[in-house]
Amino acid sequence: MQQQPVRRLLLNMQRAVAAPTRNPRLAVVLGRLLATAFLICFATGLYSHFLQQPLPWMRFPTWPANLYQVTQGIHITAGIACFPLIFGKLYTVFPNLFQTPPVTGLKGLLERGSIALFVGASLVEIVIGLLNTYQFYPWPFGFRETHFALSFVIIGSLAIHIGVKLPIIATYWRKRDGYAPTLVQTAEELSLVDAPLIDAVPPVLQGAPGVRQAAGLTGRLLRWIDSTPSLDEGAPAVVAPAEVALAVVALAEAAPVEPAPVEAAPVETDGIDPDLRSLEPEPRPRASASRRAFLITIGASAAAVVLLTAGQSFAFLRPFNVFAPREKGIGPNQLPINRTAAAAQVTKTAVDPNWVLTVSNGSRSQTFSRASLLALPQTTVDLPISCVEGWSQMATWTGVRLQSLVAMVGASPDSALRLMSLEKEGGYRVTQMGSEYVSDPTTLVALTLNGETLDIDHGFPARMIAPGRPGVLQTKWLSSLEVTS
Amino acid sequence: MTDPRLSEPQIAVSPGMARVRALLIGVGAAGLALGAVVLFVLQSPMAILGVVAWLLGAIILHDAVLSPIVLGVSVLARRAGRKVSRTVLLIIQGAVIVGAILTLLVVPEIYAKTLGPAPTVLPFDYVLRLALMWLALIVVTAAVCAVYLRRARRRQANGMPVS
Numbered sequence: 001m002q003q004q005p006v007r008r009l010l011l012n013m014q015r016a017v018a019a020p021t022r023n024p025r026l027a028v029v030l031g032r033l034l035a036t037a038f039l040i041c042f043a044t045g046l047y048s049h050f051l052q053q054p055l056p057w058m059r060f061p062t063w064p065a066n067l068y069q070v071t072q073g074i075h076i077t078a079g080i081a082c083f084p085l086i087f088g089k090l091y092t093v094f095p096n097l098f099q100t101p102p103v104t105g106l107k108g109l110l111e112r113g114s115i116a117l118f119v120g121a122s123l124v125e126i127v128i129g130l131l132n133t134y135q136f137y138p139w140p141f142g143f144r145e146t147h148f149a150l151s152f153v154i155i156g157s158l159a160i161h162i163g164v165k166l167p168i169i170a171t172y173w174r175k176r177d178g179y180a181p182t183l184v185q186t187a188e189e190l191s192l193v194d195a196p197l198i199d200a201v202p203p204v205l206q207g208a209p210g211v212r213q214a215a216g217l218t219g220r221l222l223r224w225i226d227s228t229p230s231l232d233e234g235a236p237a238v239v240a241p242a243e244v245a246l247a248v249v250a251l252a253e254a255a256p257v258e259p260a261p262v263e264a265a266p267v268e269t270d271g272i273d274p275d276l277r278s279l280e281p282e283p284r285p286r287a288s289a290s291r292r293a294f295l296i297t298i299g300a301s302a303a304a305v306v307l308l309t310a311g312q313s314f315a316f317l318r319p320f321n322v323f324a325p326r327e328k329g330i331g332p333n334q335l336p337i338n339r340t341a342a343a344a345q346v347t348k349t350a351v352d353p354n355w356v357l358t359v360s361n362g363s364r365s366q367t368f369s370r371a372s373l374l375a376l377p378q379t380t381v382d383l384p385i386s387c388v389e390g391w392s393q394m395a396t397w398t399g400v401r402l403q404s405l406v407a408m409v410g411a412s413p414d415s416a417l418r419l420m421s422l423e424k425e426g427g428y429r430v431t432q433m434g435s436e437y438v439s440d441p442t443t444l445v446a447l448t449l450n451g452e453t454l455d456i457d458h459g460f461p462a463r464m465i466a467p468g469r470p471g472v473l474q475t476k477w478l479s480s481l482e483v484t485s
Numbered sequence: 486m487t488d489p490r491l492s493e494p495q496i497a498v499s500p501g502m503a504r505v506r507a508l509l510i511g512v513g514a515a516g517l518a519l520g521a522v523v524l525f526v527l528q529s530p531m532a533i534l535g536v537v538a539w540l541l542g543a544i545i546l547h548d549a550v551l552s553p554i555v556l557g558v559s560v561l562a563r564r565a566g567r568k569v570s571r572t573v574l575l576i577i578q579g580a581v582i583v584g585a586i587l588t589l590l591v592v593p594e595i596y597a598k599t600l601g602p603a604p605t606v607l608p609f610d611y612v613l614r615l616a617l618m619w620l621a622l623i624v625v626t627a628a629v630c631a632v633y634l635r636r637a638r639r640r641q642a643n644g645m646p647v648s
Contacts, residue, residue: 017556084586094552117517120540123547128539130590135606136597140535145527149520150536156516163509167496224564289575297579301586308587308618322618323591327608336605343603 004192010100011185011193017095018183020287021294025172025179030089030298031165035158037078037085038122042155044075048388049148051470054434062440065467066394069386072470073313076133076390080309082126084301088294090119095183111164118157125150133389134325135338179291312391326391332455335395338387338471341456345424346477350456357445357462361409361483368405370461374447376400381442387471397465399446402438402481411483413439418484419464422477431473432484437466445478570637573630580626584619591615 050058051068061067103109125147132143139146162169171177185193311321311328318328331337341347349355356367368376379401386392403413414435423429437443443466447454454460459476466474498506524533562578591611598607 016560019559080590083590087586090547090552091555094556097548097552114513114517116544117540119547120544123543124536124539127543131593131597134594134597135602136593136600139539141528141532141539146524146532146536149524149527152516152520152523154520156513156518156520159509159513159516161513163506163513166502166506166509167498170502171496286571289572293575293579297582300579301583304583304587305590309590322614323587323594323609323611325594325607326605330608331605336608337603338606340603 007100008192010098010102011189013098014095014185015183015193017098020182020290022092022095023179023182024168025175026291026294027089027092028169028172029295030085030092031169034082034085034089035162037082038154038158040078041075041082042151044071045151047071048075048470052473059434059436060468062436062467065442066384066386067468068470069313069384069392072386072388072390073310073392077306077310077313079126079129080305081302083305084298086122086126088298114157114160117153118161121150121153121157125154324391328393332457333449333452335385335393335449335458336391337457338389341477344426344477346422347456349422350460350477355461357478358480359405359409360480361411364409366409370447373400373445373462376404379444381444381465383442383465383467385471385474396450397444397446398448399444399462399465401441402443402445403441405445405481406438406483409483415483416485418482419475419478420480420482421475422479428472428475431475433466437469440467442467570634572633576630576633577626580622584622587618588615
């Protein structure tokens with residue numbers, strides 16, 4: 001029995017990390033919340049992805065105009081809320097890390113492998129997503145591509161994980177079915193845990209001062225912990241692990257072949273919480289207080305991270321915006337900037353007096369200076385800038401209806417366009433605009449913002465503004481519009 | 486080994502559940518395959534190696550660094566927990582976790598701000614705000630503990646159980 005150091009270590013670790021807050025019921029509670037957050041992020045993320053890279057047949061709603069503001073605000077906020085939820089979830093299942101034997105057969109290997117992939121992909125996904133909102137990219141791969149690919153890995157692993165754990169999820173879905181034992185170890189396992197660290201000190205050493213048989217690792221640790229007298233009234237003076245072990249051994253002896261049914265039977269015959277039957281060292285009120293405190297802590301953490309950052313996306317939370325990477329209402333024209341004119345290398349071309357906007361439809365084309373655009377009928381609309389990084393802000397824009405510009409080159413109002421910017425480089429220098437945006441009467445080639453001339457960092461001399469689109473597609477420093485269909 | 490595993494009691498799987506299970510695992514496997522294909526199509530082999538390194542790094546960071554630290558702190562807290570009221574300890578533990586998670590989110594912001602982003606990106610003084618957050622957290626925690634202890638004393642004086 002003493003020849004199983006790895007198994008013994010794992011069993012010791014299980015014992016050391018067992019706690020009333022680490023049980024299947026709480027894993028189910030947090031798992032539900034985390035799965036919901038993941039699915040929300042996946043759905044809103046796919047929407048954002050296809051807005052930016054639509055498949056040919058795709059059309060998108062232009063109403064409500066702030067639809068993307070809401071979906072992407074939810075995407076980022078739910079992603080931030082995943083941090084406390086995933087830490088809490090991993091905390092509740094921590095003892096599973098020390099399961100022994102570590103792997104049982106191919107099925108077990110696949111199961112553990114899929115969980116490792118699930119955990120790794122989830123952590124990487126939320127971390128790179130968060131850092132992207134800080135415009136901080138300390139990794140050697142493309143953000144958008146990897147964030148997109150990992151989302152399928154996560155949702156796939158989630159489905160597998162739910163499939164594998166379905167019986168546990170079903171069993172602990174409702175609170176009245178209890179929390180499951182904190183720790184289930186068989187008599188044989190317990191005896192291994194509590195066995196002396198060193199089997200037998202060689203006789204020649206036994207007489208030496210300070211040499212004695214060391215007790216089990218966890219036992220010694222817990223004794224050290226519990227050797228301080230408790231302050232709380234009503235708490236047992238000292239719950240020595242040895243007593244617990246004896247009790248569990250006694251239980252195991254009562255059902256020596258298969259102790260599991262005793263532990264797993266969810267039937268409450270005596271009104272006692274099932275977790276009491278596991279003979280956990282924590283008395284019931286304490287275990288219940290621990291669980292309550294744990295859930296309150298995770299809830300408070302999620303509330304704190306959401307409350308202190310979501311003000312970048314949702315105006316009503318703006319007073320609580322303490323830690324978000326953006327703030328509403330700052331910057332030129334009272335609107336934040338993601339990409340400056342300097343970063344886009346347009347500081348000269350954008351203020352060139354010879355700048356014109358070229359609108360073309362096949363062989364037919366027309367050019368407009370800023371003065372001639374200002375001479376056309378002007379329309380004022382309230383539309384938000386909604387960034388893929390989650391921040392957004394409503395603003396008032398004035399300019400020329402895109403419809404009328406397109407009509408001036410003889411194209412129908414439901415044409416699709418290719419937009420080009422003065423930008424020297426970047427993934428959004430040339431973008432496509434679907435006909436649903438071209439035909440929308442609120443889509444403008446904007447010339448003023450919040451009553452002032454468009455700042456160069458906001459796209460002077462002219463920029464696009466359309467309802468329900470990501471900020472990166474609201475092309476700044478426009479140079480040409482080309483009818484494509 | 487047929488022993489029941491920790492927290493995994495043997496639960497009977499009905500035929501209906503088995504079908505749902507097979508469906509979920511099938512859909513999940515398809516999702517995994519799609520993710521892998523997307524990654525391979527969109528990224529260079531070197532970038533894919535980078536993704537793999539980050540996945541492994543995340544698991545190692547969580548399982549081998551973060552979890553042992555949390556375990557160590559909770560062991561110490563359990564010992565301290567016998568000297569102070571248990572509820573007070575739970576309140577303090579909760580506050581430390583809330584603060585630690587916020588700190589985890591804000592520290593990269595502090596670093597990213599030193600890289601010189603656009604003026605309206607990372608506009609705040611995050612160091613100051615983080616320090617003020619901890620100060621506020623300490624004040625709130627102390628207040629909650631004080632209220633709890635007062636109520637507990639009053640309950641005790643009235644012969645009511647302390648919960």
